[in-house]
Amino acid sequence: MANDKEALMGMGFDAARVEWALKATGNRGLQPAMDHLFEHEGQPIPDLSAVSESTSRPARDAMDVDDDEDAEALKSLGLKANDVEAKSIKCSECGKIFRNTAVAQFHAEKSGHQEFEESTDEIKPLTEEEKKAKLAELRQKMTEKRERKAIEDAKEAKISETIRRKSGKDMGAIKEDMEKRQALKDAEQKKKDKIEDARAKAAIKAQIEADKKARAEKFAREKALRHGEEIVDAPAAAPAASTSTAPASGVAGKDFKETRLQIRMSTGGQPYTTTLSSDAPLREVAEFLAGQSLSVDVETISFAQHFPRKAFSKSDFNKSLRELGLTPSAVLIATPP
Known part of the structure; x- marks a missing residue:
């Protein structure tokens, strides 16, 4: 047992894990202990006092079938107790020979084999060379298992990285598409604002020209009054222009869904600008203005x-x-009471 523990620890296994494996396998040798170590690799080490020792009886070189416990073990393996001295147990299905019932039971649990027979073949103790060869074989198995696990871990890591990159790429494409859509939307809005500003400027320019003309007419009237001259009204072209302008504006206005307004207060101050639906009533302009200034009553x-x-x-x-x-578009003059 001490040699088995030293051999397993020399292979790099933790001392506490080695003690667990030896106790759980009933100290049946290196191979059962190695199998246990591989099967429970990564599992937490339990309290050794709670580990079942039902199969931890010391191995016997020869089987005493008069013992009730050994008789039950033989019976579980499909054997019958007899007076023949059996020096080993043989698996009828695979031909392997085992030193005692404990090792045979372990083989039955691992392989699922059920047919065993008593054998007079004696299992000789392993020589030093055989022990070294067995130890080398176990170390090779352990190395191969670790290499397989490393390959599997590398594959899983590669798959995870591929999934992560694909997810990042998809998110990047979605973000780029959203940015393009927003850019197109901003460009369209900018174009629309530019057109509306041009219309408003044109309306303001026309209003300025009308104001100049009105002031010139007023000045002419006042001058005529001061000099006692006859007041000559402006040519009928102005009403005609008004008549011709209003229908034209009305006809053109049918094609516009929105109206841009500049509202000037007769009391002075900064003008207000807004855009409303062409179908909105004039009252809505008053309500807009009331929302901008507390001095305005609708x-x-x-x-x-x-x-x-x-x-x-x-x-x-x-x-x-x-x-x-x-x-x-139009320019309105708002006059409070």
Whole structure:
């Protein structure tokens, strides 16, 4: 037993694990202990006092069949006790010879063989050369098993790495696609904002020109009054222009779903800009303005347009921006009460 323990420890096994294997296999030699070590590799070492010792009887060179326990063992192997002195037990299925019933039972558990017979062949103790050869064989088996495990671990690691890389690649493709979609969306919105800004600027420019013309007409009237001259109204071209402009604006406005508005307060200050649906009523413009300034009351605010010159009444609050000819863009003057 001491030699077996030293041999197993010399192969690199932990002392406590060697003691467990020897006790669990009933100290039946190197091979059973090695089998136990390989089968329970990686498992925690139990309390040795709780390890079953039912098969830990010392091996016998010869079997005494008069002993009740040995008789039961022989019976379990399919043998009958007799008066013949048996020096070993032979497996009828594979021909292997075993020193005692304990080793034979271990073989039966491992191989599933059930047919055994008594044998008068004596198993000679292993010579030093045989022991060295056996030890070398066990070491070779252990090395091969470790190499197989290393190969399997390497395969599993490679598979895991492949899965990880594929997952990362898929996530990268999804992220790239999302970025492209967002870029297209931003470009479309930028283009739309640019068009709306151009329309608003055009409307503002037209309003400025109308304001200049109105101021020139006012100045001309005031000058005529100061000099007692006859007041000459502006040519009818202005109403005609107004008439021609409003329908044109109305016709063009039918094609626009949204209206961009610039709202100036008659009291001065920064103008407000918003974009509403062309089908939104004028009241919604008043509500927007009330949300921007606490000084604005929806029910009392009024709107007017300088070009073409027009004042909107309360009845116009329920009309849509399209109906009022404000599409696609317009400048409104808001006057609080």
